[in-house]
Amino acid sequence: MSATGLPPLLRQRLEAAVGTEHVLTDAGSLLAYESDALTLFRCQPGAVVLPADAQQVQACVQVLHEAGVPFAARGAGTGLSGGLLVPAGGVILALSRMNRVLEIDVERRVARCEPGVVNAVLGRHAAQHGLRYAPDPASQTVSTLGGNAAENAGGPQCFLHGNTTQHVLGVEVVLADGRRETWGGPHALSDDLDLRGFACGSEGSVAVLTGLILRLIPQPEAVGTLFGAFADVATACRAVSAIVAAGLQPLALEVMDQRAIHAVEDSVYRAGLPREAGAVLIVEVEGTAAQVERDAAAVEALLGEHAPLQIERAQDEAHRLRIWKGRKGAGGALGRLAPDSLVMDGVVPRSHLAEIMEFVEEVAEQTGLPVANLFHAGDGNIHPHFSYDGRDPDQCARVEIASTKILLKCLELDGSISGEHGIGLEKQHLMESQFDAEELALMQQLRRVFNPADLLNPGKGLPMKRGCAEAFHRHRHLTLDEEFPA
Amino acid sequence: MSPLGTQQLLEARSAEEAREMVQAAAEAGTALRIRGHASRAWLHPIDARPDCSELRLGGLRGMRWIDAGDRTCRVQAGTSLAELDEALAEAELMLPFWDGSAGSVAGAFLGGGPSLFGAAWGMPRDQVLGARWILPDAREVRSGTRVVKSVAGYDLTRLLLGSRGRLAACTELTLRLRPRPRQWAFLQAPETTPEQRLGSCLAVRLPGGSSAGQDLVLWSDPLAVPAAVRAEPLAPQELEDAVLARLREALRPQRGWEPSGVHADEDALLRDLNQGLSVFSVARSTGWPRADSNWLPAVQAVFAGSAIPFGG
Numbered sequence: 001m002s003a004t005g006l007p008p009l010l011r012q013r014l015e016a017a018v019g020t021e022h023v024l025t026d027a028g029s030l031l032a033y034e035s036d037a038l039t040l041f042r043c044q045p046g047a048v049v050l051p052a053d054a055q056q057v058q059a060c061v062q063v064l065h066e067a068g069v070p071f072a073a074r075g076a077g078t079g080l081s082g083g084l085l086v087p088a089g090g091v092i093l094a095l096s097r098m099n100r101v102l103e104i105d106v107e108r109r110v111a112r113c114e115p116g117v118v119n120a121v122l123g124r125h126a127a128q129h130g131l132r133y134a135p136d137p138a139s140q141t142v143s144t145l146g147g148n149a150a151e152n153a154g155g156p157q158c159f160l161h162g163n164t165t166q167h168v169l170g171v172e173v174v175l176a177d178g179r180r181e182t183w184g185g186p187h188a189l190s191d192d193l194d195l196r197g198f199a200c201g202s203e204g205s206v207a208v209l210t211g212l213i214l215r216l217i218p219q220p221e222a223v224g225t226l227f228g229a230f231a232d233v234a235t236a237c238r239a240v241s242a243i244v245a246a247g248l249q250p251l252a253l254e255v256m257d258q259r260a261i262h263a264v265e266d267s268v269y270r271a272g273l274p275r276e277a278g279a280v281l282i283v284e285v286e287g288t289a290a291q292v293e294r295d296a297a298a299v300e301a302l303l304g305e306h307a308p309l310q311i312e313r314a315q316d317e318a319h320r321l322r323i324w325k326g327r328k329g330a331g332g333a334l335g336r337l338a339p340d341s342l343v344m345d346g347v348v349p350r351s352h353l354a355e356i357m358e359f360v361e362e363v364a365e366q367t368g369l370p371v372a373n374l375f376h377a378g379d380g381n382i383h384p385h386f387s388y389d390g391r392d393p394d395q396c397a398r399v400e401i402a403s404t405k406i407l408l409k410c411l412e413l414d415g416s417i418s419g420e421h422g423i424g425l426e427k428q429h430l431m432e433s434q435f436d437a438e439e440l441a442l443m444q445q446l447r448r449v450f451n452p453a454d455l456l457n458p459g460k461g462l463p464m465k466r467g468c469a470e471a472f473h474r475h476r477h478l479t480l481d482e483e484f485p486a
Numbered sequence: 487m488s489p490l491g492t493q494q495l496l497e498a499r500s501a502e503e504a505r506e507m508v509q510a511a512a513e514a515g516t517a518l519r520i521r522g523h524a525s526r527a528w529l530h531p532i533d534a535r536p537d538c539s540e541l542r543l544g545g546l547r548g549m550r551w552i553d554a555g556d557r558t559c560r561v562q563a564g565t566s567l568a569e570l571d572e573a574l575a576e577a578e579l580m581l582p583f584w585d586g587s588a589g590s591v592a593g594a595f596l597g598g599g600p601s602l603f604g605a606a607w608g609m610p611r612d613q614v615l616g617a618r619w620i621l622p623d624a625r626e627v628r629s630g631t632r633v634v635k636s637v638a639g640y641d642l643t644r645l646l647l648g649s650r651g652r653l654a655a656c657t658e659l660t661l662r663l664r665p666r667p668r669q670w671a672f673l674q675a676p677e678t679t680p681e682q683r684l685g686s687c688l689a690v691r692l693p694g695g696s697s698a699g700q701d702l703v704l705w706s707d708p709l710a711v712p713a714a715v716r717a718e719p720l721a722p723q724e725l726e727d728a729v730l731a732r733l734r735e736a737l738r739p740q741r742g743w744e745p746s747g748v749h750a751d752e753d754a755l756l757r758d759l760n761q762g763l764s765v766f767s768v769a770r771s772t773g774w775p776r777a778d779s780n781w782l783p784a785v786q787a788v789f790a791g792s793a794i795p796f797g798g
Contacts, residue, residue, distance in 0.1 A: 152637045163635060165644070166612045193779040194611070197644025201637045241555060247578060247665040347633040351555045379635045380556075416636035423638055434638050439627050443640045445788040449781070461639070 006047045006089075010067050014049050014091070017059035022097075024048040033074070033092050034085075037139075039340050039390055040400070041082035041425045046089040052097050053114075054172060054180065054210035061208060062178035064091055065455060072457040073208045075116060075147030078139040080343050081424030083151065083203045083460050090458075093208065095146055101125045102211075109216040110169060110186040115146025115209045122214070131216040134161035137420070138328040146209045152201030154420030156252035156284075156327070159378035161217070163420060165200035172211030173199065176456040186213050198446075203422050204457040206450045220286035223251070224296035225314040225323055228303035229277035233257050233373065236279040237353040239306040240377040243283065244350065246302060248295055253378030254282040254327055260334065260372040260385070264326045267333035271326025274310050281377065282327055330374045331385065337370065338387035342399045345421035346410035350380040359409050360384045366484050367398045381419035382410075394485055401482050408433060408480065423461045431463050433480065493537060499545040501562075501618065501626075501657035507541055508655065509624035517798035518622070520651035522564055522590030526597050532650050533778075535798025544590055546657055549573045557663045558615065558632060563592035563656045579663040583610050592617075592656040595647045611647040613662045619646060619654035623793035632660045645785070652782070652797040653789040 006014075006025055015023050024030065025047045035042040046069075051057045057073075064071045070090040077084070086092060098114035101122055105111070106129045113122060119140035122133045136155035137143055143153070149171065153164045161167070170184030184196030199206050230236045236255045243250065256264070261273045261280060273280050281303070285295040296313060303311050314320035335341050348356045357373065360382065364371035367386070375382045384406060388395040407417045407430055417423070417430045431440060443462055447454075496518075498504035511518045519534040521527060523544040543564045550560035554577045561570055567583070570591050574580055583594060595611050616630025629642035646653050779785075786795035 152641070154635060158635065162612055163637070165641065166609070192648070192650075193781055193785060194644045194648045195779065195781060197611070197641050197648075200644075201641050206640075244557065245555065249665055347631075347635050349553065349556045349558070349633055351553070376635075380633055381635050414631075415633050416631045416638050418638045419633070419635035420637055427638070431639065434631075436627075438625055439629075439639070439642075442627060442642065442788060446640060446642075446645075446785070449784045449788060 006091075007067075010063065010069065011047065013063045013067075014047065014060060017063060018049055018051050018056050022050040022052070024050070033077070033094070036077050036079035036082060036084055036424075038080050038082045038342065038424070038426060040342060040396060041085060043085040043088060045086050045092045048092045048094050050094045050097050054098075054174065057093060057095070057098075057174050057208055057210050058178050058180055060091075060093060061174050061176070065177050065453070068453065068455065070455045070458045072460075073115075073146065073150070073204050075144030075150075076118070076139070076142050078137075078143040079147065079151060079424065080345065080421040081151075081203075081418070081426040083422050083424030084457065085425065085460075087458065095144070095210075098146075098210070099144075104129055104131070104216070105186070106131070108186060109218075111212075111214045111216055112186075113145050113212045113214060115144060115149075115212060117145045119143055119145055119148055126216050127219065129216075130219050132219050133167065133214060134158075134217055135164040135167055138331055140328075145212050145214070149200050149209055149212060150202065150204045151422045152420065154376065154379070154381065156254050156282075156376060158420075159253055159376060160249060160251045160286075163201075165197055167215045168196060168200050168212060169215050170213035171196050171199050171207075171209050172213075173207035174210050175207050176451045176453065180210070181207075182211075184213065201422070203424065203461040205447060205461055206456070208456070220251075220292075222289040222292040223284060223286045223320065224292040224299075225282070225284045225320040226296060226299055226303070227273070227280045227282045227312055227323060228306070228308045229274045229280050229310040229312075230306060230308055232278035233357050234354045235306050236281040237357060237377060239281050239303055240353065241350065242302045242305065243299060244378070246298060248285070248298055248302075250295070250299070250378065251284040251286045252282065253376070255373070255375055255377040256280050256282070256327065256330060257373040259370065260330045260374045263333040263337060263372060264330050267329065267336060269326050269329025269333050271322050273323075273326055277309050282323060327374065330372075334372050334385050334387060338389060340388050340390035342386045342388065342403060343421070344382070344384045344386070344403050344406055345418050346382050346407045346415060347419040348380045348382070348410050348413045348415035350378070352413040352415070353377060353380055353382075356382055356406075356409060356413060356415075360406055363402050363405050367402045369395065369398060369402075371402075376419070379419065380415065382406075397482075398484055401484055403427075404430065404480060404482070425460060428461070428463050429480065494539040496539060496541045497545055498541065498543055501546060501620070504541065504543055504546065504655060504657060505620050505624055505626060508620050508622065511539065511541075512623050512793040515794065517794045517796075519797045520655040522593035522596075523566070523588070525587050525589030526593050532652060532797050538798050541655065543592065543655060543657065550658065552577050552579070552663075554579065556632075556634070557665075558634065558660060559663060560632070560658060560660045561591055562658055563617075564590045567591055567594060574663060575666060578666045580666040581613060581661055582664050583613060591661075592659060595659070596649065596651055596656060611644055614643055614647060614659055615662050616660040617643055617646070617656050618658040619656055621654050621789050621791065621793075622796050623791035625791065627654070630660065634662055650797075652795060653786060655796065 030044050033048050034044040049060050051060055070086050071093055072084045072086050073093045073095055074084045075095060095116040098116040100114045101117055103112040104125055109131060111122060126132050134157050135148060135153055136157045137153040148164045149168050169186055172182050174180055240253050257279050264271055265273060265275055283299050285292055300311055314323055370387045372385045386399045388399050411433055417427050417434050496507045498507055517535045517538045518541045519538045521540055521542050546562040546564035548562050552559040595614055616632060619627050
């Protein structure tokens with residue numbers, strides 16, 4: 001099969017399933033689907049198919065299964081680990097047309113949605129009933145619920161409310177061979193086997209999610225948002241520890257360093273953060289009005305014990321939203337600084353935050369590339385953000401080596417190589433550092449149970465054979481002990 | 487160890503001893519079923535082979551560590567929930583889980599049953615960050631991590647929890663903890679009909695919503711409502727007013743229920759939670775039968791390797 005063409009018969013069958021206009025094969029359209037938001041990895045699919053509903057997904061999968069063609073489901077393409085590329089000639093099932101919120105059951109606090117619903121759109125629907133959908137990745141105005149579930153996405157509120165998997169009660173799926181099943185359900189009790197939990201975070205390699213049954217929670221009566229500006233990141237991290245040690249339970253604890261602050265303040269996401277600060281810590285508390293007052297005062301006092309340059313509390317909802325616009329727009333703001341970005345994603349126990357951030361600084365200096373930090377401090381989930389030029393192989397090598405070093409350090413500190421972005425193509429070479437051979441073998445065998453021919457998003461998440469890497473035009477094989485080029 | 491026959495009762499005191507017992511069973515071709523203290527067995531029955539021997543892990547007791555800064559702990563699988571709670575109370579932490587059982591902490595999650603804190607904190611297994619397991623062929627594996635967030639690899643922890651011990655034997659759990667509430671309140675309501683009982687995983691909001699454990703879950707009758715109020719203790723009257731006002735607002739129009747009172751007495755809370763839960767559990771065992779998943783044999787085969795899957 002050529003990289004540019006789809007066999008005519010296959011094309012006809014896919015067109016019969018979804019309609020001619022929903023099978024894209026022209027070069028311009030395919031270009032938009034050659035990578036996710038991690039542009040280090042690119043591979044143009046043979047076709048992009050846009051099914052309208054679960055039946056059409058099923059029809060497509062049956063065709064692709066019979067033809068032995070690899071395929072992957074895609075939401076908005078905001079993934080950050082190279083997780084939804086298909087080998088040349090493969091097919092992307094773009095689920096963006098499946099964007100209906102089907103039901104909001106207010107009494108049971110459950111939403112039923114198609115996978116292409118944008119996260120923030122569900123939030124708006126839920127808000128009409130005094131409810132909300134808690135997972136709030138920074139991409140939430142664009143990213144889809146199906147993609148969020150497949151990657152087990154996080155976000156600032158996950159400090160209190162947990163990652164996406166904690167909010168997915170059930171999933172409707174199309175299996176690799178085209179059968180349809182429902183795993184879990186709105187009752188919030190577990191099934192016999194928690195295949196729902198297994199599918200969440202499986203990076204689209206277990207089944208195509210065609211429907212989601214999601215847990216909604218009430219809107220808080222009141223919210224309080226503050227930030228403290230500090231001389232450096234280490235002080236901000238100490239303030240985080242103090243807040244946790246005091247038994248407080250904020251909704252979010254987010255840190256941004258000076259480079260991130262400057263990028264935001266120079267962009268349309270300007271939030272009024274102090275440019276002179278080495279770091280800001282954003283804290284949000286929620287609860288009853290009285291409780292928010294008490295907690296906000298307690299947070300303010302604790303911030304005050306860490307030599308703050310400034311403490312500011314949002315005085316109204318517009319101010320609060322401006323602060324969050326700055327935090328959530330930081331990734332976009334940093335994207336303006338260079339042709340490409342690599343947003344790393346590692347986790348350490350919260351007590352090791354200051355240590356890992358010091359290490360990130362050391363590595364950043366060695367790369368000679370600009371690095372900004374914005375991270376979910378409450379969860380110990382770091383996101384060093386490297387700006388580089390993907391056209392320069394030397395810069396590509398430097399960011400990949402930096403990423404490897406930082407993530408190995410996370411493991412040394414008893415952490416994880418991914419808190420919310422997934423493994424995708426990016427971190428496969430590190431899986432053997434986090435898991436032993438038995439554990440990886442179990443995962444491979446489970447993958448084969450659900451995806452026996454490995455047609456469903458092949459080559460992602462788990463370590464792959466050398467030959468497979470070439471299918472994705474990966475420019476080189478990473479090793480763990482590489483040093484920066486002289 | 488002498489050759490393992492059938493229908494024996496094996497009681498392990500350590501993970502290593504458990505592994506040796508599993509290995510002996512595998513070598514003898516003996517099927518095993520796994521239990522903790524066997525306190526929830528009636529609630530989460532499995533169709534084990536009649537000739538199964540039983541391996542009990544209730545003897546694997548004790549805390550490995552509590553990290554108050556990270557709000558995490560590691561505990562041996564057979565530790566009872568009461569022992570765990572006692573250890574956590576000293577660190578002013580809690581596991582937001584309560585099912586009224588005196589059984590093991592691992593059994594609490596492996597059964598896949600509900601928790602009275604469900605409305606506020608989601609499914610019980612959401613508090614489990616990682617675990618150690620013995621597979622039927624005596625391999626030892628870990629799942630998850632000790633950090634509060636990890637999406638590396640498949641989520642084996644969730645797949646294994648809820649499987650009622652038919653995939654692997656849990657020897658240790660790493661748990662996510664929450665600050666211990668400084669005050670509790672609960673409420674009793676009049677009797678409900680069976681229909682209401684079965685349908686009533688009804689969650690009602692305290693003022694302020696579900697965050698920080700403030701939510702209420704109403705199960706069965708008598709209506710047992712735990713409301714963990716985390717912040718500075720409210721004055722008893724303030725708490726009562728807040729809870730009652732909210733419940734009246736939420737319940738009366740929907741169900742015609744009139745809440746009868748709020749108590750801030752922990753002993754009374756636990757007594758009533760137990761009573762409420764046992765009624766609920768009975769309702770659940772008849773009301774929500776769980777069929778074996780079609781995927782069970784294939785998934786069991788992965789974990790069992792060359793040995794007989796747990797449960798036979």
